[in-house]
Amino acid sequence: MAFDVIKTVFLAFPKGFYTSIKHVFKKPVTLQYPRVREEMARRYRGKHYLEMYDDGTERCVCCGLCAAACPADAIYMEPAENEKGERYAKLYEINLLRCIYCGFCEEACPEEAIFLGHEYEFSDDNRDSFIYTKEQMLANRPKKEKRFKRIIRKVRRIF
Protein backbone atom coordinates (compact mmCIF):
# COMPACT_ATOMS: atom_id res chain seq x y z
CA MET A 1 0.00 0.00 0.00
CA ALA A 2 2.68 2.46 1.09
CA PHE A 3 4.77 1.39 -1.87
CA ASP A 4 1.91 2.19 -4.26
CA VAL A 5 1.53 5.68 -2.80
CA ILE A 6 5.26 6.35 -3.10
CA LYS A 7 5.24 5.06 -6.67
CA THR A 8 2.35 7.33 -7.58
CA VAL A 9 3.81 10.45 -5.96
CA PHE A 10 7.38 10.06 -7.18
CA LEU A 11 6.87 8.39 -10.54
CA ALA A 12 3.35 8.75 -11.94
CA PHE A 13 2.80 12.40 -10.94
CA PRO A 14 6.09 13.77 -12.32
CA LYS A 15 5.57 11.73 -15.48
CA GLY A 16 2.11 13.24 -15.94
CA PHE A 17 3.36 16.79 -15.25
CA TYR A 18 6.23 16.31 -17.65
CA THR A 19 3.82 15.21 -20.42
CA SER A 20 1.58 18.24 -19.80
CA ILE A 21 4.44 20.75 -19.67
CA LYS A 22 5.94 19.28 -22.84
CA HIS A 23 2.79 20.24 -24.76
CA VAL A 24 2.45 23.74 -23.28
CA PHE A 25 5.19 25.07 -25.58
CA LYS A 26 4.07 23.21 -28.71
CA LYS A 27 1.94 24.79 -31.43
CA PRO A 28 -1.68 23.67 -30.86
CA VAL A 29 -3.07 21.24 -33.43
CA THR A 30 -6.65 22.36 -32.78
CA LEU A 31 -8.36 25.43 -34.21
CA GLN A 32 -10.73 27.87 -32.50
CA TYR A 33 -13.48 26.95 -34.96
CA PRO A 34 -15.61 28.73 -36.16
CA ARG A 35 -13.58 31.88 -35.44
CA VAL A 36 -10.56 30.31 -37.14
CA ARG A 37 -10.95 28.19 -40.25
CA GLU A 38 -8.48 25.91 -41.93
CA GLU A 39 -7.71 26.67 -45.56
CA MET A 40 -8.88 23.68 -47.60
CA ALA A 41 -6.49 21.85 -49.90
CA ARG A 42 -6.57 23.00 -53.53
CA ARG A 43 -7.95 19.67 -54.69
CA TYR A 44 -10.72 19.57 -52.06
CA ARG A 45 -14.17 19.12 -53.60
CA GLY A 46 -17.00 20.83 -51.76
CA LYS A 47 -20.24 22.52 -52.70
CA HIS A 48 -20.72 23.16 -56.43
CA TYR A 49 -20.94 26.47 -58.22
CA LEU A 50 -21.82 27.50 -61.77
CA GLU A 51 -19.65 29.83 -63.82
CA MET A 52 -20.68 32.74 -66.02
CA TYR A 53 -19.09 34.56 -68.94
CA ASP A 54 -17.73 38.04 -68.34
CA ASP A 55 -20.89 39.59 -69.82
CA GLY A 56 -23.00 37.82 -67.18
CA THR A 57 -24.47 35.07 -69.38
CA GLU A 58 -24.48 31.55 -68.03
CA ARG A 59 -21.91 29.11 -69.37
CA CYS A 60 -24.18 26.10 -68.91
CA VAL A 61 -25.99 25.10 -72.11
CA CYS A 62 -27.96 22.31 -70.46
CA CYS A 63 -26.31 19.60 -72.55
CA GLY A 64 -26.83 16.99 -69.85
CA LEU A 65 -23.31 15.56 -69.92
CA CYS A 66 -22.77 16.26 -66.23
CA ALA A 67 -25.99 14.43 -65.35
CA ALA A 68 -24.98 11.51 -67.58
CA ALA A 69 -21.57 11.30 -65.89
CA CYS A 70 -22.99 11.55 -62.37
CA PRO A 71 -22.82 8.13 -60.68
CA ALA A 72 -25.23 9.20 -57.96
CA ASP A 73 -27.96 10.49 -60.28
CA ALA A 74 -27.90 13.72 -58.29
CA ILE A 75 -28.32 16.26 -61.11
CA TYR A 76 -31.64 17.31 -62.60
CA MET A 77 -32.10 19.91 -65.34
CA GLU A 78 -34.66 21.26 -67.76
CA PRO A 79 -33.56 23.12 -70.92
CA ALA A 80 -35.00 26.23 -72.55
CA GLU A 81 -34.02 28.71 -75.26
CA ASN A 82 -33.53 32.44 -74.84
CA GLU A 83 -34.67 35.12 -77.32
CA LYS A 84 -31.46 34.63 -79.36
CA GLY A 85 -32.20 30.92 -79.71
CA GLU A 86 -29.41 29.96 -77.32
CA ARG A 87 -29.96 27.02 -75.09
CA TYR A 88 -29.71 27.40 -71.34
CA ALA A 89 -30.81 25.57 -68.21
CA LYS A 90 -34.22 26.77 -67.12
CA LEU A 91 -33.90 24.48 -64.14
CA TYR A 92 -30.67 23.04 -62.82
CA GLU A 93 -30.59 21.30 -59.46
CA ILE A 94 -28.18 19.13 -57.54
CA ASN A 95 -29.30 16.96 -54.68
CA LEU A 96 -26.50 17.47 -52.19
CA LEU A 97 -27.62 14.50 -50.14
CA ARG A 98 -27.14 12.14 -53.08
CA CYS A 99 -23.91 13.73 -54.29
CA ILE A 100 -20.70 11.91 -53.40
CA TYR A 101 -18.47 14.86 -54.44
CA CYS A 102 -16.59 12.78 -56.98
CA GLY A 103 -16.11 15.69 -59.40
CA PHE A 104 -17.22 13.73 -62.48
CA CYS A 105 -19.68 16.51 -63.40
CA GLU A 106 -16.83 19.01 -63.44
CA GLU A 107 -14.73 16.69 -65.58
CA ALA A 108 -17.54 16.01 -68.05
CA CYS A 109 -18.63 19.61 -68.63
CA PRO A 110 -17.53 20.83 -72.09
CA GLU A 111 -18.39 24.45 -71.25
CA GLU A 112 -16.42 24.67 -68.02
CA ALA A 113 -19.64 25.70 -66.38
CA ILE A 114 -19.72 23.61 -63.24
CA PHE A 115 -17.05 23.37 -60.59
CA LEU A 116 -16.80 21.98 -57.12
CA GLY A 117 -15.75 24.71 -54.71
CA HIS A 118 -14.24 24.65 -51.25
CA GLU A 119 -17.36 25.27 -49.24
CA TYR A 120 -18.06 22.52 -46.72
CA GLU A 121 -20.38 24.14 -44.18
CA PHE A 122 -23.87 23.37 -45.37
CA SER A 123 -25.51 21.31 -42.69
CA ASP A 124 -29.23 21.73 -42.18
CA ASP A 125 -32.19 20.08 -40.47
CA ASN A 126 -34.44 20.16 -43.52
CA ARG A 127 -34.01 17.78 -46.45
CA ASP A 128 -35.50 20.25 -48.95
CA SER A 129 -32.71 22.73 -48.36
CA PHE A 130 -30.24 20.22 -49.79
CA ILE A 131 -31.76 20.64 -53.24
CA TYR A 132 -29.23 23.12 -54.51
CA THR A 133 -30.69 25.38 -57.22
CA LYS A 134 -29.11 27.06 -60.24
CA GLU A 135 -29.56 30.49 -58.67
CA GLN A 136 -27.72 29.39 -55.54
CA MET A 137 -24.92 27.86 -57.61
CA LEU A 138 -24.51 31.02 -59.67
CA ALA A 139 -24.47 33.18 -56.56
CA ASN A 140 -21.94 30.89 -54.92
CA ARG A 141 -19.27 31.23 -57.59
CA PRO A 142 -15.98 32.76 -56.47
CA LYS A 143 -15.44 36.28 -57.71
CA LYS A 144 -11.79 35.59 -58.47
CA GLU A 145 -10.93 33.73 -61.67
CA LYS A 146 -9.16 30.39 -61.26
CA ARG A 147 -6.85 30.89 -64.21
CA PHE A 148 -4.39 28.16 -63.27
CA LYS A 149 -7.14 25.57 -63.04
CA ARG A 150 -8.51 26.58 -66.41
CA ILE A 151 -5.12 26.21 -68.08
CA ILE A 152 -4.64 22.73 -66.63
CA ARG A 153 -8.08 21.66 -67.84
CA LYS A 154 -7.43 22.97 -71.35
CA VAL A 155 -4.11 21.13 -71.58
CA ARG A 156 -5.73 17.94 -70.28
CA ARG A 157 -8.44 18.18 -72.91
CA ILE A 158 -5.87 18.39 -75.73
CA PHE A 159 -4.14 15.22 -74.58
Ligand code: SF4
Ligand atom coordinates in the same frame (compact mmCIF):
# COMPACT_ATOMS: atom_id res chain seq x y z
S1 SF4 B 1 -19.78 15.54 -57.75
FE1 SF4 B 1 -20.18 13.48 -58.58
S2 SF4 B 1 -21.96 12.77 -57.46
FE2 SF4 B 1 -21.87 14.98 -57.14
S3 SF4 B 1 -23.17 15.86 -58.71
FE3 SF4 B 1 -21.08 15.82 -59.54
S4 SF4 B 1 -20.92 13.87 -60.65
FE4 SF4 B 1 -22.72 13.74 -59.31
Ligand code: SF4
Ligand atom coordinates in the same frame (compact mmCIF):
# COMPACT_ATOMS: atom_id res chain seq x y z
S1 SF4 C 1 -23.02 22.08 -66.42
FE1 SF4 C 1 -21.82 21.64 -68.25
S2 SF4 C 1 -22.14 19.44 -68.65
FE2 SF4 C 1 -23.75 20.11 -67.22
S3 SF4 C 1 -25.47 20.63 -68.52
FE3 SF4 C 1 -24.32 22.54 -68.16
S4 SF4 C 1 -22.92 22.68 -69.90
FE4 SF4 C 1 -23.67 20.56 -69.86
